[in-house]
Amino acid sequence: MAKIMVVDDSPTDKEQLKLVLSRAGYEVLEAGSGADAIELVHRFKPDCIVMDVVMPGINGFQATRTLARDPDTANIPIIVVSAKDQETDRLWAMRQGARAYIVKPVKESDLIEKVNAALGG
Numbered sequence: 001m002a003k004i005m006v007v008d009d010s011p012t013d014k015e016q017l018k019l020v021l022s023r024a025g026y027e028v029l030e031a032g033s034g035a036d037a038i039e040l041v042h043r044f045k046p047d048c049i050v051m052d053v054v055m056p057g058i059n060g061f062q063a064t065r066t067l068a069r070d071p072d073t074a075n076i077p078i079i080v081v082s083a084k085d086q087e088t089d090r091l092w093a094m095r096q097g098a099r100a101y102i103v104k105p106v107k108e109s110d111l112i113e114k115v116n117a118a119l120g121g
Helices: 009-024 034-042 060-069 087-098 106-118
Strands: 003-007 027-031 048-051 080-081 100-103
Touching: 003 009, 003 034, 003 100, 009 027, 009 060, 027 034, 034 048, 048 060, 048 106, 060 080, 060 100, 080 087, 080 106, 087 100, 100 106
Parallel strands: 003 027, 003 048, 048 080, 080 100
Antiparallel strands: none
16 A cells, blocks of 8 residues: 655645545555655655645745655655646746646545556556
């Protein structure tokens, strides 16, 4: 069973993403901030990360860049999930190392499709 880490400072959004991924058969890990995500990714080595952008402290773009540039975590695909819906946001996420970008509110089918693709399925 693939492990997916959901990174979001909103308990409601985190719970919704966790529910969708759990129903699809994934084991779900959680982080409430970019800083927590960086620490937990090193500890638990998830197979994929679903990352919010707007968070206090280290935001999702910064956390994505940090993880994508670290040789220990660079191979873990990151899917950015954000309420920011501008093309520049999507492009910036990809430049930071994200593999995909989904705009909130998330459609269940889009999330599962992107996670499956990121995992090579």
